[in-house]
Amino acid sequence: MPGSPAEVKLVSNAMANATRRKIMAMLVEADRKREEIEKAAGASMLDYHLQMLQQAGLASAKDGTISITDFGRNFMESKAEKPAEAKKDLAGTKPIEIAEVRQLLPCIADKTKFRIIARAEPPLGGALKLLEPLFPRARYSEKIGALIIQRGNILITAYSTGNITMTMISSENEAKAILEELKRTINEAIAKGITPVPREKIKVDHAEIYEYLPKTDCKVCAEQSCYTFAIRLMGRETTLDKCTPLLEPKYATNLEHLRVLLEYI
Ligand code: SF4
Numbered sequence: 001m002p003g004s005p006a007e008v009k010l011v012s013n014a015m016a017n018a019t020r021r022k023i024m025a026m027l028v029e030a031d032r033k034r035e036e037i038e039k040a041a042g043a044s045m046l047d048y049h050l051q052m053l054q055q056a057g058l059a060s061a062k063d064g065t066i067s068i069t070d071f072g073r074n075f076m077e078s079k080a081e082k083p084a085e086a087k088k089d090l091a092g093t094k095p096i097e098i099a100e101v102r103q104l105l106p107c108i109a110d111k112t113k114f115r116i117i118a119r120a121e122p123p124l125g126g127a128l129k130l131l132e133p134l135f136p137r138a139r140y141s142e143k144i145g146a147l148i149i150q151r152g153n154i155l156i157t158a159y160s161t162g163n164i165t166m167t168m169i170s171s172e173n174e175a176k177a178i179l180e181e182l183k184r185t186i187n188e189a190i191a192k193g194i195t196p197v198p199r200e201k202i203k204v205d206h207a208e209i210y211e212y213l214p215k216t217d218c219k220v221c222a223e224q225s226c227y228t229f230a231i232r233l234m235g236r237e238t239t240l241d242k243c244t245p246l247l248e249p250k251y252a253t254n255l256e257h258l259r260v261l262l263e264y265i
Pocket of ligand 1: 227245
């Protein structure tokens with residue numbers, strides 16, 4: 001672990017750059033392929049940035065996969081927002097109420113389960129992003145402007161607009177209990193500041209992706225089967241929009257769930 005003035009300087013230099021800080025923030029969440037980092041952080045001087053992080057002992061690279069080191073993780077945790085600071089950022093954020101549960105639709109992936117659409121008032125807007133550390137399995141997606149929270153099989157997607165969707169729900173009572181807990185957690189953070197909880201890594205595999213595909217093997221996506229398509233999606237060798245049958249209204253829930261799952265790949 002770096003400790004000498006020269007080593008401390010290496011870390012300080014490595015973290016002085018916004019691109020490298022962005023890379024470290026990505027690595028805290030999961031190991032990343034080089035291409036993935038390039039897509040998010042840009043190709044410009046990427047080798048140099050990665051080299052700086054490795055020299056500082058913050059990251060390591062093996063077979064094209066970049067990982068955060070234990071030292072890097074400790075460093076990032078030590079620099080994580082303190083509750084008092086988080087509270088400051090949430091200043092002006094009003095406590096939420098769950099105003100309505102608007103729909104109860106069957107989940108196509110499992111017809112014994114339901115999909116719920118609820119609404120939080122007032123909408124959390126940009127504050128939503130700050131709430132990610134409150135949940136062991138959660139991720140804020142800039143792309144869809146939503147906080148995605150995983151609770152076992154249940155996927156809760158809270159949008160900055162106030163809408164909240166939940167899939168794989170067994171009953172309306174279960175939905176109400178989860179929404180109540182969500183509201184309590186968020187309102188406590190607004191009142192007292194954010195206390196981060198230990199985070200768990202979320203793993204998505206091709207079998208889970210396959211569960212939400214239409215399973216008709218129609219080949220419209222130019223793959224031999226839905227299963228092959230799922231494997232290619234996992235490998236980032238194709239994109240979800242190639243499966244146009246998913247645009248049919250009956251697959252709306254599946255499409256939403258797939259979009260969320262792909263955020264974790
Ligand atoms: S287009 Fe969709 S439904 Fe058809 S084979 Fe491909 S993944 Fe399956």
